[in-house]
Amino acid sequence: MELEKSRDKVQKKPVRLIAAICNNMGMGKDGTLPWSLPSEFQYFLNTIKKVSRPGNMNLLIWGRLCWNSHPESMFPMDNSLHVVLSKTLSSVPDYAHFLCRDFESAVRLAAEPPLADIIETIWILGGRQVYEDALKHPWCDLLYLTDVMADFDCDAFFPEFDRELFKLQEKFPDVPSEIQEENGIKFKCQVFKKETTDTM
Ligand SMILES: NC(=O)c1ccc[n+]([C@@H]2O[C@H](COP(=O)([O-])OP(=O)(O)OC[C@H]3O[C@@H](n4cnc5c(N)ncnc54)[C@H](OP(=O)(O)O)[C@@H]3O)[C@@H](O)[C@H]2O)c1
Structure with missing residues (x-):
């Protein structure tokens, strides 16, 4: 009974990854981006800050x-709450809102009270391990x-993903x-769209 109650409180949210990668799936070098593309x-x-209605x-x-x-000048960011994943940090970093020890705890923050009613999308900003966790998540759709x-010299790489499961879209809104x-x-x-998305 208790388990059923807690399941009722979970609101499924879309989990979406966003990244830029060069020819060899490279995405980072020396802790930063290998390119300058303002x-x-x-x-x-614009993509990660977009919400469908004020207050969300x-x-x-x-x-x-x-x-x-990321430079402090980026924060605060409109319409955004930030979760940093770390097993070593002992407090929430400046400008972030939450610190989580694992991926699923971060997802649950968005899906359960008190945030569930205002969160629209869970955006995954990397790096590699976080992208890997997100690609496997049943709520991941885009x-x-x-x-x-x-070609860029990189030391951080986006993970391989199943291009039969995630299909390249010819056109996509915005x-x-x-x-x-x-x-x-x-x-x-x-944009790659997952062919099937599991439900809880
Ligand atoms: N081109 C792009 O779009 C793009 C996107 C993202 C990143 N990047 C680049 O990629 C590089 C950074 O990526 P990275 O993969 O090296 O590092 P990262 O994922 O940003 O950071 C790694 C650290 O995050 C924590 N962490 C990651 N996954 C976790 C999990 N599931 N649970 C708990 N903690 C977790 C751990 O911190 P602790 O060690 O504290 O436990 C881990 O050591 C930079 O060069 C960046 O510029 C590029």
Whole structure:
């Protein structure tokens, strides 16, 4: 009976990944991005901050290194609550709202009271382990993956994923479909949609 009650309180939320990767699936070097693509970064910010109505928020999940690599000037961020994942930190980092020890605890924050009524989307911002956990999660439905069409020296890589399960969409709302170019680097914003999503 108690178990049933606690299940009733869980509200399923979409878990969505967002990343930019270059030719060899590289995404980072020395704790930061290997490229400078300000308009791609703006697209990233616009996407993760978007909500359908005032008062709603998104929950953003960050690995510790990823969190550290972002400048304080980015915060506070509209419509966003931030969870940092770490097993070593002992307190919530400045500008973040929550510290979690594992991925599922972070997801549950968004799905249970008191946040469940205001959270729309759980955005996964990396790095690698966090993306791996998210790709396996039953609530994961979309992968926003910008293809940076160039070679860069990287030491952090996006995980392989099943391209039969996550299908590339030809067009997707609010996602530019044409190839763009900035600082001499071509890139294309893409969305992969999971063919089937489990329900709880
Ligand atoms: N191009 C892109 O779109 C993009 C996106 C994301 C990241 N990046 C790049 O990737 C690099 C950072 O990624 P990374 O994979 O090296 O590091 P990361 O995931 O940001 O940080 C790793 C740390 O996060 C914590 N962590 C991760 N998963 C966890 C989990 N499931 N449970 C508990 N703690 C967890 C652990 O912290 P503790 O050691 O404290 O336990 C772990 O050591 C940077 O270069 C960044 O710029 C690029």
